[in-house]
Amino acid sequence: MTAPVVALATCREVAELDEDDRPLLPALRERGIVAVPAVWDDPGVDWDRFALVVLRSTWDYPPRVGEFLRWAASVPRLANPAPVVAWNVDKRYLADLRAAGVPVVPTAFVPPGNAPPSTDGEVVVKPAVSAGARDTARLRDPAAIADLVARIHASGRTAMVQPYLDTVDADGETAVVFVGGRASHAARKGPLLRAGAGPVEGLYAEESMSARTAGAAEVAVAAAALAVVPADDEPLLYARVDLLPGPGGPVVLEVEVTEPSLFLGLGGAVEAFADAVARRLTSWRVLGS
DSSP states (O other): OOOOEEEEEEOGGGTTOOTTTTTHHHHHHTTTOEEEEEETTOTTOOGGGOSEEEEOSOTTOGGGHHHHHHHHHHOSSEESOHHHHHHHSSTTHHHHHHHTTOOBOOOEEEOTTOOOOOOOSOEEEEESSOSTTTTOEEEOOHHHHHHHHHHHHHTTOOEEEEEOOTHHHHHOEEEEEEETTEEEEEEEEOOOOOTTOOOOOSSSOOOOEEEOOOOHHHHHHHHHHHTTSOOOSSOOSEEEEEEEEETTEEEEEEEEOSSOOOOTTSTTHHHHHHHHHHHHHHHTTSSOO
């Protein structure tokens, strides 16, 4: 039987994959699966030839989100599925979580043509469509807040304004990673935004990560958030839920089911992810059991 070929979708800036994802290549090969990097907007790629296309480091899409979503919808075997991606690329999904009773960071959405809300204390300003914390800043000055909101509006995007929860300075974020529908591992993400540092530039912001054991309350909130994702009956291949400590317990900062870093360098995570890909191909009768 010919080995199935899986594409790990990426962008031109990291055409050979982010270092976090490269160990997947030998791990999948050990399971009888050929995995290759493929740039999502490369017109020379025949996406039909792959048994599965796994979204990984496609981090350059925000300025061309419409093009990206059209591409996703055209890929016949995409993980995670295109409807899930379409829901997830715009962080206005936080309103869906809040409506479902999931605790989230308080968020004001500011569409183009609207002024930012009055604020008291430090806030985080970011676009509703973004990746890698680009065009994101921690600000206090109303003029600086208005300037960044205007910059986001100039790109045609909705802006978001959230209070800066200073518990992150000591505790960091907890990123809970799910693989094949099950909680797999977690990471501590150190504080990312420096006060007054200005918007993040480049493909993504550098992060400080380390292994962390997620508490029962964190896993429960993360699972509740994923239950809101408009997926079909098949579990998502991967997901990451970023949490912050709030006054009454963990609150959701983001749900990442499009192209999140999965911190596969943390104990056993590469093997778990490769097993999940193999199970998916076996369930589709592409890979023999």
